[in-house]
Amino acid sequence: MGVEMNVAKRMKRVLLCCYSRTLKTPRTFTFQGRRYRYFYHLYNRAYENSRVVEVPIVWEMVRQYRGRNILEVGNVLSHYFTITHDVLDKYEKAPGVINEDAASYQTVKKYDLIVSISTFEHIGWDENPREPTKVIHAIENLRNCLASNGRMVATVPLAYNPEMDRFFREKRIEFSARHFLRQISRGNIWAQATWDEVCNARREYPCAMAVVTFVSRETLLI
Secondary structure (H helix, E strand, O other): HHHHHHHHHHHHHHHHHHHHHHHOOOOOOEEEEEEEEEOOOOOOOOOOOOOHHHHHHHHHHHHHHHOOOOOEEEEHHHHHHOOOEEEEEEOHHHHHHHEEOOOOOOOOEEEEEEEEEHHHHHHOOOOOOOOOOOOOHHHHHHHEEEEEEEEEEEEEEEOOOHHHHHHHHOOOOOOOOOEEEEEOOOEEEEEEEEEHOOOOOOOOOEEEEEEEEEEOOOEEOO
């Protein structure tokens, strides 16, 4: 009984926190000329980190491609929504999740859309032994899984994996254009930014996030 009461109290505090943030901060943010609602959820403390902007951007893309072949790299969206698309996640065990490595995943199916939320920065970096360039190979491998007019959209937090940040600076990860968001207040408010404004992002506030879109053989970093 005591444990249940503590859990209930904790849930109440978190819900009040979410409600407070929703009232005190703008309900929407703008990205690429489009207005999105901030996303608040208890799972993974989505109310206080970059998920508040990552999830709505990627989920809207998934909604646009509904009914077509979609692959998600990293099992994220299923924790917030009912999904029907394929999910590739090397480590997380869950019904329907393909437990294979993104750098070596092979499929005869070609995807119209591949999405990923805060996953690429972990590839090769949070592995033992560490392989910083593995993410480059993973991205190339996934691009080969795209249909001829396919698109790959991925959110990538800056300042988590310094090697991946360096790859962006040195253009070792190809892209045709790029756009960024950065946190502009401790209330977890985000705004679109330039590379110069986010290139020296730190792990603590303010922090920055990139949304990366790979269009067919081209790479667009948003």
